[in-house]
Amino acid sequence: MAFADNLQQLPSIAHIAELQLLDAQGQLAATIPNVPGKAGSVTLYNALYAKHGSINVAAAEEGLELFAEHTADAKVHPGSHPNIDRLLQVIASGQGYAVAVISKSDAPAA
Template sequence: MAFADNLRTLPSVAQISAIELLDDAGQVAATIPNLPGKAGSLAVYAALVAKHGSINVAAAEEGLSLFAEHTDDARKNPGNHPNIDRLLEVIKSGKGYQAKVIAG
């Protein structure tokens, strides 16, 4: 399925203002806000955290599938899709993130 089709299968993120990804030291490594252009990534990450409890290797692999055609573009153009690049790095390194969902 295409990314847009996958998004329609995910829960709404209307009640979420952002997700913070925390490194091993508990520091915020990244924030995905609920803003135009980022809401799709937020929906994917929120669904992954709800299912897996964190962004671990299994979550990252599922996330790449959900990002569909954007995953191929991210592989060809590193840096263009930082939220996908992060999932690729989780798979490569085996190091994931705890996540803090911020309501809003």
């Protein structure tokens, strides 16, 4: 199935401002804002977090399947899809991320 089709099967992220990925020491490693161009990644990472409890190796493997056609492109063009590159790194290193979901009501005003 294509990435766009996979997204249709995942829960809404309308309430999410951003996802924060925390490393093993609890330090902020990455932020994925819920903005155009990143909303698909937020949707996918949020669903993986809900199912797996973190972005671990199993979540990363599932994520690569859900990113579908973008996964193959990311492997050919490293750096062009940082949220897929991150999943590949989780699999390669075995080091995952805890996730903090920042809801729109909790986000600081711009």
